[in-house]
Amino acid sequence: LDFLSLQFGGLALTALVAFHAVANARWRQAVIALASAVYVGSFADDPQQLTGLVLFLALGYGLVQLGRAKPGSTVFGLAVFTLIALFAWLKRYSALAPLPQPPSIWITVGLSYVLFRVLQLAVDELQAEPGRPPVGPLAYFLFTCSLFTFVSGPIQRYDDHRAQLSKLGDFSLDSATAYAASSRIANGLLKVALISTALNALHLWVLKQTNVPASAAFGAACLVWLLFLYANFSGSIDVVLGLGALFGFALPENFVRPFAAGNLLEFWNGWHITLSQWFKFYVFNPILKFLGRWLKTPSSLMWGGVLGYGITFFLMGLWHGTTSAYVIYGALLGAGVAVTKLYESLMTRRLTKKGLTALRARPIYAAAAHGFTIAYFALTLSLWWREPGKAMPWVGGLFAAAALVIAARAVWMVGSRFTFKGVRAGGPLSQLWLGARAFTLAAIAFDTSFHVPELIYRGF
Amino acid sequence: MSEPAELRPRMTRVFREVFDDDALELTDSTSAADIDAWDSLMHITLVLAVEREFSIRLSAAEAGLLKNVGELYKLVSARGGK
Numbered sequence: 001l002d003f004l005s006l007q008f009g010g011l012a013l014t015a016l017v018a019f020h021a022v023a024n025a026r027w028r029q030a031v032i033a034l035a036s037a038v039y040v041g042s043f044a045d046d047p048q049q050l051t052g053l054v055l056f057l058a059l060g061y062g063l064v065q066l067g068r069a070k071p072g073s074t075v076f077g078l079a080v081f082t083l084i085a086l087f088a089w090l091k092r093y094s095a096l097a098p099l100p101q102p103p104s105i106w107i108t109v110g111l112s113y114v115l116f117r118v119l120q121l122a123v124d125e126l127q128a129e130p131g132r133p134p135v136g137p138l139a140y141f142l143f144t145c146s147l148f149t150f151v152s153g154p155i156q157r158y159d160d161h162r163a164q165l166s167k168l169g170d171f172s173l174d175s176a177t178a179y180a181a182s183s184r185i186a187n188g189l190l191k192v193a194l195i196s197t198a199l200n201a202l203h204l205w206v207l208k209q210t211n212v213p214a215s216a217a218f219g220a221a222c223l224v225w226l227l228f229l230y231a232n233f234s235g236s237i238d239v240v241l242g243l244g245a246l247f248g249f250a251l252p253e254n255f256v257r258p259f260a261a262g263n264l265l266e267f268w269n270g271w272h273i274t275l276s277q278w279f280k281f282y283v284f285n286p287i288l289k290f291l292g293r294w295l296k297t298p299s300s301l302m303w304g305g306v307l308g309y310g311i312t313f314f315l316m317g318l319w320h321g322t323t324s325a326y327v328i329y330g331a332l333l334g335a336g337v338a339v340t341k342l343y344e345s346l347m348t349r350r351l352t353k354k355g356l357t358a359l360r361a362r363p364i365y366a367a368a369a370h371g372f373t374i375a376y377f378a379l380t381l382s383l384w385w386r387e388p389g390k391a392m393p394w395v396g397g398l399f400a401a402a403a404l405v406i407a408a409r410a411v412w413m414v415g416s417r418f419t420f421k422g423v424r425a426g427g428p429l430s431q432l433w434l435g436a437r438a439f440t441l442a443a444i445a446f447d448t449s450f451h452v453p454e455l456i457y458r459g460f
Numbered sequence: 461m462s463e464p465a466e467l468r469p470r471m472t473r474v475f476r477e478v479f480d481d482d483a484l485e486l487t488d489s490t491s492a493a494d495i496d497a498w499d500s501l502m503h504i505t506l507v508l509a510v511e512r513e514f515s516i517r518l519s520a521a522e523a524g525l526l527k528n529v530g531e532l533y534k535l536v537s538a539r540g541g542k
Contacts, residue, residue, distance in 0.1 A: 120521075123519075123520055124519060124520075124521055127517070127519035127520060127521075128519065129539070157521070159521075277524070280500075280524060281520045281521055281523075281524035282520055284500070285504055285507075285520055285523055285524055286520060288500075288501065288504035289504055289507070289508060289523075292504050292505055292508050293508070301501050301502075301505060302501065304501070305500065305501035308501075344499075345499075345501075348496070348497075348499075352496055353496040353497075354496070
């Protein structure tokens with residue numbers, strides 16, 4: 001089911017009414033589990049299509065229980081490798097093409113995010129102190145396949161999830177929470193349905209322009225596609241977070257002002273936050289801990305860190321897709337972040353942290369750093385949508401995109417001098433505004449000729 | 461859980477060695493923002509040094525979620541650091 005479908009709205013509303021009908025944690029967990037099962041099942045026309053997902057979930061549960069049993073690192077490592085290999089096979093990674101392929105009817109929607117949650121949970125179980133409550137099948141299902149986070153995250157932490165599950169019986173929905181959550185859902189749906197649709201059309205229009213230099217058109221197309229991806233992905237996250245709040249879940253934010261970043265490390269602190277954090281905890285930190293046993297001098301540690309960042313972001317890029325284009329995307333991400341870290345380390349040594357902060361605050365430096373950071377990321381994303389045979393003038397495109405970002409930054413800085421106080425939450429104007437958004441969404445949902453782009457992250 | 465009496469001076473010693481600063485003073489709210497050299501790389505060096513000093517192992521999530529020295533004290537106490 002798509003978020004912007006009457007069927008999904010009906011499922012969510014039915015679940016919400018049933019959930020709030022009885023103030024009992026077990027009842028409410030059962031309601032969410034049933035709604036989640038219906039939601040996951042809705043992606044298949046035939047139950048057989050879910051075989052791969054069910055197999056993966058079952059093996060994942062086995063890995064979690066294995067982690068709890070605290071086996072040796074070789075056994076646990078082999079089990080993790082097996083699960084990742086199964087994931088790559090089910091997702092039909094091109095490197096595994098010589099192997100027999102899984103049945104073509106098996107679907108893999110949601111599998112990537114299930115993988116992250118399972119690995120996180122298994123490693124946490126392995127490293128936990130004795131006395132941690134066991135992970136039951138219901139809690140496992142709700143963690144990996146929740147109605148809210150199954151398709152595209154965010155990747156919540158299991159301990160937070162478990163704590164919130166146990167308190168569901170005490171949750172009562174007040175009007176302020178209901179308004180804030182509904183407003184966020186409406187905003188998210190509008191981002192996906194209207195803004196991302198418009199940006200997608202603009203992207204296609206820019207690509208067709210032949211009366212401007214190719215590098216300028218390419219740079220602009222990259223930026224528009226980045227904005228499209230942001231509207232599409234952050235809109236779906238708004239829906240998920242708003243929906244979760246109606247059911248008593250405080251899910252983690254996935255986007256916090258990513259376009260204000262002054263370098264790539266900062267950018268990843270605000271873009272797809274839960275994925276970045278996952279890679280930091282379970283890939284980067286272990287690599288550094290491993291290397292840290294041998295790297296004793298500040299210089300060797302710096303190079304170890306550069307290597308760690310390179311490997312981590314390469315893997316993060318690689319996760320996004322199954323073809324060689326994503327290998328290049330991962331390499332570009334890894335190289336970009338590694339160079340950023342190297343530059344930051346060298347400059348901190350030379351200027352100290354305060355000196356570097358002062359340098360970064362200088363207007364021309366800040367504008368250039370901002371422009372090239374966003375432009376670089378936008379260009380790497382062109383590997384997601386590139387047209388075979390079409391010219392991709394990278395260097396010219398990078399400068400063109402950076403110039404556009406710097407121009408937009410200047411307009412933004414002027415505009416931000418004018419403050420808008422907004423409307424009082426819950427007041428008549430805010431109700432009217434919510435009603436207008438709901439009416440627009442209903443019009444879109446009933447208009448069968450209106451084409452809304454797919455959620456990009458559903459494909460991962 | 462109450463802190464072992466020696467925890468704070470030993471933690472200060474660990475921080476001083478890791479960040480090579482004999483004048484470093486810690487409070488519960490001391491964080492990466494207060495120490496010039498405390499970045500993501502030195503964070504892991506610090507975690508390794510704390511693990512060695514107190515004979516404990518911090519999990520990936522514990523090491524990643526640490527925000528300040530106060531949280532580190534609590535974690536080491538809860539883990540029964542020796």
